[in-house]
Amino acid sequence: MSHYMIIFCSLLLTAVDVRAQCDRPSVGENRVLADDVDQQSFSDGSVLKFKCATGYVTLSGSKSITCTGNQWSDLELRCKKRSCGNPGEINNGRYQIPPEGGILFGATITATCNDGFMLVGYAKRNCLANGWDGRAPVCEEVKCLPPPSIKDGTFEPMEDFYNYNEVVTYSCDSGVHLIGTSELSCSNDGTFQPAPPRCTAVLCDRPEIPHAVRIEGKSPPYKLGNFVRYKCEKGYKMEGSNLIVCKENGWDPSLPQCTVITCSNPPNITNGVFNPSKESYMIEEKVTYDCVEGFKLYGSPTISCTDNGQFEKFLPECRPIICDSPLIPYSVIDGSPPYTYNSVIKIKCNKGYKLEGSESLTCGNDGWISALPRCIPLTCDAPSITDAYIVKGKAASYTYAMSIQVKCSKGYTMTGSDTLSCDENGWNPPPPKCNIVTCVQPPEINNGQVTLVQSVYKYGQTVTYLCAEKFSIEGAATISCTEYGTFQDPPQCKEVSAPLTMPTGVIALLGSLGVVVFSGLVFGGLFGGYRYYQKKEKSKKSTHGSKPETCSLSVNKILTCQ
Numbered sequence: 001m002s003h004y005m006i007i008f009c010s011l012l013l014t015a016v017d018v019r020a021q022c023d024r025p026s027v028g029e030n031r032v033l034a035d036d037v038d039q040q041s042f043s044d045g046s047v048l049k050f051k052c053a054t055g056y057v058t059l060s061g062s063k064s065i066t067c068t069g070n071q072w073s074d075l076e077l078r079c080k081k082r083s084c085g086n087p088g089e090i091n092n093g094r095y096q097i098p099p100e101g102g103i104l105f106g107a108t109i110t111a112t113c114n115d116g117f118m119l120v121g122y123a124k125r126n127c128l129a130n131g132w133d134g135r136a137p138v139c140e141e142v143k144c145l146p147p148p149s150i151k152d153g154t155f156e157p158m159e160d161f162y163n164y165n166e167v168v169t170y171s172c173d174s175g176v177h178l179i180g181t182s183e184l185s186c187s188n189d190g191t192f193q194p195a196p197p198r199c200t201a202v203l204c205d206r207p208e209i210p211h212a213v214r215i216e217g218k219s220p221p222y223k224l225g226n227f228v229r230y231k232c233e234k235g236y237k238m239e240g241s242n243l244i245v246c247k248e249n250g251w252d253p254s255l256p257q258c259t260v261i262t263c264s265n266p267p268n269i270t271n272g273v274f275n276p277s278k279e280s281y282m283i284e285e286k287v288t289y290d291c292v293e294g295f296k297l298y299g300s301p302t303i304s305c306t307d308n309g310q311f312e313k314f315l316p317e318c319r320p321i322i323c324d325s326p327l328i329p330y331s332v333i334d335g336s337p338p339y340t341y342n343s344v345i346k347i348k349c350n351k352g353y354k355l356e357g358s359e360s361l362t363c364g365n366d367g368w369i370s371a372l373p374r375c376i377p378l379t380c381d382a383p384s385i386t387d388a389y390i391v392k393g394k395a396a397s398y399t400y401a402m403s404i405q406v407k408c409s410k411g412y413t414m415t416g417s418d419t420l421s422c423d424e425n426g427w428n429p430p431p432p433k434c435n436i437v438t439c440v441q442p443p444e445i446n447n448g449q450v451t452l453v454q455s456v457y458k459y460g461q462t463v464t465y466l467c468a469e470k471f472s473i474e475g476a477a478t479i480s481c482t483e484y485g486t487f488q489d490p491p492q493c494k495e496v497s498a499p500l501t502m503p504t505g506v507i508a509l510l511g512s513l514g515v516v517v518f519s520g521l522v523f524g525g526l527f528g529g530y531r532y533y534q535k536k537e538k539s540k541k542s543t544h545g546s547k548p549e550t551c552s553l554s555v556n557k558i559l560t561c562q
Contacts (some may be wrong), residue, residue: 018042022067028081030056034063042067050081055105055129069479073385081105084127092117095141101126113139115188116164116557144186152176152199155184162186172199177248204246211258213237222246229545232258235283235307242382263305264455271295271318294341296365323363330375331355349375350399354424380422387412398422408434411459411483439481447493457481467493 022042034049034278042048048066052058061076061504083103087095093113101107107127113119121137142164147155154170160170167185172178178196187193204222209230217228232238240256262280266287272295274287281287286302288533306312321341326333328355335345343363349355357373378400385406392405403421408414416432436461442450448471451464462480467473475491482488 022046022070022072024052025065025075027135028073029053031075031077042070048072050075050077052077055082056080057082065310082129086134087125087132088136090136090139092141093119093137107130111137116142116144118190120187142186142188142190144190144192147184147192147197150196150198151456153178153197155196160551162192164188168192170197171448176200177202179249200250204251207244207251207255209255209258211260212238212256213498218451221267227561230256236307237261261307261309263309263311266303266311269315269318272297272316281311283307287311289316289318289421293365295319296320296321303434312421321365322362323367326361326372328372328375341365347373347375351424355377364447378424380424380426383427383431385434387436388432400424406432408432411437413437413485437481437483437485439485439487442479442487443490445490445493447495448473448491457487465485470496472496 020043020107021363022044024040024042025306029534030053032053034051037048044067047064047065050440051063056079058083059078059311061078062157063077064076065073068139084103084105086104087109089226090111090113093111096110096112098107099108103109105127108127109127111121111125112125113120115251117139118141119137120140123137124134125134125136144162144164144166146158146160146162147168149155150170153170153176154171154284157167157168164186167183170178170182170184174352176199178197178199181194182197184192184194184196200496202224202337204224204226206220206222207228211233212230213233216228218226221419222228224246227243229243230238231242231527234257237254239259240252242256244251244253246252258360261283263283264280266281269289270273272289272291277289283305285305288302289297290301291297297316297320298319300314301316303312303315323339323343325337326345329362330349332348332350333345334348335343339345341363343360346359348353348359353375354377357374359371359373362369362371380402382398383404383406385462387409388406389409390404391407393403395487398404400422403419405419406414407418412434413436414432414434417429418428418432420431421430438458439457439461440498441453441455442463444455444467448467451466459465459481464478465473466477471493472490474494476488477491479488496506
């Protein structure tokens with residue numbers, strides 16, 4: 001028993017232990033556990049302490065959380081980035097502090113010097129957990145060494161060092177000319193700018209003017225005072241003076257340019273557009289006009305850029321599209337002219353004609369979009385009526401308004417009209433139907449009945465009457481269903497007063513025995529009694545004697561005739 005209690009208690013403790021534990025908490029990047037803890041789960045009641053991460057300082061809130069059941073309490077500790085404080089001032093310079101982050105942990109500032117001063121040290125400093133890294137840089141006054149000397153020239157003043165923005169001036173010896181800028185200044189980077197000039201004899205370079213030809217003046221070399229006159233090739237126009245003179249500083253005025261003659265902005269036309277559309281067009285380049293939807297172009301669709309920088313003046317026109325009235329015999333048009341672009345008309349045929357093609361026409365860019373329909377005479381096919389024939393108006397073909405009269409074949413009755421007219425929808429009214437004539441039950445007779453009994457009898461179908469015992473038929477035993485839906489007059493059954501005599505012939509038993517064959521003849525089994533069938537071609541004698549047999553209703557044997 002104690003063994004089972006130990007197992008039960010172990011299970012109970014295990015269950016409690018499973019229920020009461022918390023997973024390792026995750027509380028964000030700027031808050032960390034105060035102590036190194038490797039555990040991944042913590043029992044109920046465990047307490048963990050937190051602190052702000054490196055670079056952050058405590059703002060407010062409790063630093064600990066407690067495991068209750070399987071859930072940690074909320075961590076109320078709030079941390080913010082620490083400030084590195086003012087990085088200090090730089091003489092003759094300043095720090096550039098970013099708008100975001102400023103001087104907080106992780107920020108980077110950049111030192112710059114004022115004009116005339118040069119930075120010595122590292123320009124960038126970072127805000128770390130323990131403050132600004134590195135040392136503050138220094139802005140020292142810019143000093144320039146003397147500028148370079150030039151051949152056949154000199155500069156002044158000549159000193160060992162030059163202050164920021166101090167200027168030196170170059171000059172050339174006699175007989176040579178200074179090419180470039182004569183004045184250089186001490187710049188921020190400790191060098192003189194721009195590049196020094198040079199001293200050289202006055203010779204002007206050969207002018208290079210694309211698409212220009214010399215029309216006056218000497219050929220190279222060009223010395224001081226030489227001149228040249230130019231003109232541009234065909235298709236180009238000159239920008240600047242066509243006459244240039246070689247002077248101490250080179251060609252004066254500056255070299256002209258021959259720019260290609262182009263046309264811009266082709267003239268617009270009302271309700272039209274042109275292609276291609278671009279900023280400029282070369283000489284003889286063409287633009288093509290086209291009209292907007294609903295308009296048609298009249299005149300030449302293209303114009304060219306001429307050598308005077310203008311497009312040709314003869315412009316096409318865009319006029320509204322108007323479609324001609326369609327000529328469709330035997331029709332009327334639903335719609336009034338003029339028929340402009342996208343207008344829709346409907347065609348209706350005159351009475352007795354039907355439309356072949358589309359009823360609607362739309363005016364498009366090149367006229368009516370679809371082919372014109374036709375109005376053709378309206379015809380009707382010969383009506384197909386089973387068991388009927390045409391008695392009036394029969395023809396090889398039937399056109400509008402023709403009429404016919406139909407009649408059902410004998411033994412059939414008509415459902416519908418017997419007179420039909422051909423109209424736009426075909427035969428009107430629809431062709432009738434001919435249904436075979438039927439008769440109901442044939443008339444009953446006294447002392448007799450019909451051999452074939454059914455609910456309905458079709459035209460021509462026959463029934464046969466049989467009389468009861470001791471009665472004989474008077475009149476036609478078989479009557480038929482007539483075309484009027486009635487049977488012919490039935491026979492009568494008359495009472496028999498004496499036995500019937502019968503000459504030599506064929507005897508057939510009529511009864512419920514089915515089919516009986518005598519002397520090669522077949523007779524249907526009918527109601528009781530006998531029927532006499534006389535054979536005219538030869539006499540036959542009975543096996544009972546040469547005298548004619550008498551067939552009485554009480555005979556109970558089958559007679560044989562020979």
